[in-house]
Amino acid sequence: MTEGWNGALAILGLAVVTVVTRNFFLFPEREVKIPLWLQRGLKVAPLAALAAVVVPEIFLTRGAFITTWQDARLPAVLASTLYYLWRPGVLGPLLAGLAVFLPLRLVWGW
Numbered sequence: 001m002t003e004g005w006n007g008a009l010a011i012l013g014l015a016v017v018t019v020v021t022r023n024f025f026l027f028p029e030r031e032v033k034i035p036l037w038l039q040r041g042l043k044v045a046p047l048a049a050l051a052a053v054v055v056p057e058i059f060l061t062r063g064a065f066i067t068t069w070q071d072a073r074l075p076a077v078l079a080s081t082l083y084y085l086w087r088p089g090v091l092g093p094l095l096a097g098l099a100v101f102l103p104l105r106l107v108w109g110w
Contacts, residue, residue, distance in 0.1 A: 072110040076101035 025032055034042075058073050059065060066074075080097035104110040 070110050072101045072104035075104060 058077055061071075076097040079100040080093040083096035084093040
């Protein structure tokens, strides 16, 4: 019985924290002045977060750098990058990368 209440209390607490942090700038009565340097930093924050997640997935295996070129991720990243340089977008590079990655991984076992 207590485990159910602990879980419910945790979910309620997370919901409150989410509402407060996402609506922080709606609460004050006057506009909050954000320094220019912070505004510039916030513009690149999503790109930095994406790079922090994607780059280790490409170059690391179990916390160590990959040691062989026979890793399906490397040609897939190259194909995605080349496709993006040819035609910018989201779906095209994704499909190009998967078209290279899946055969290498599933057929040749890279």
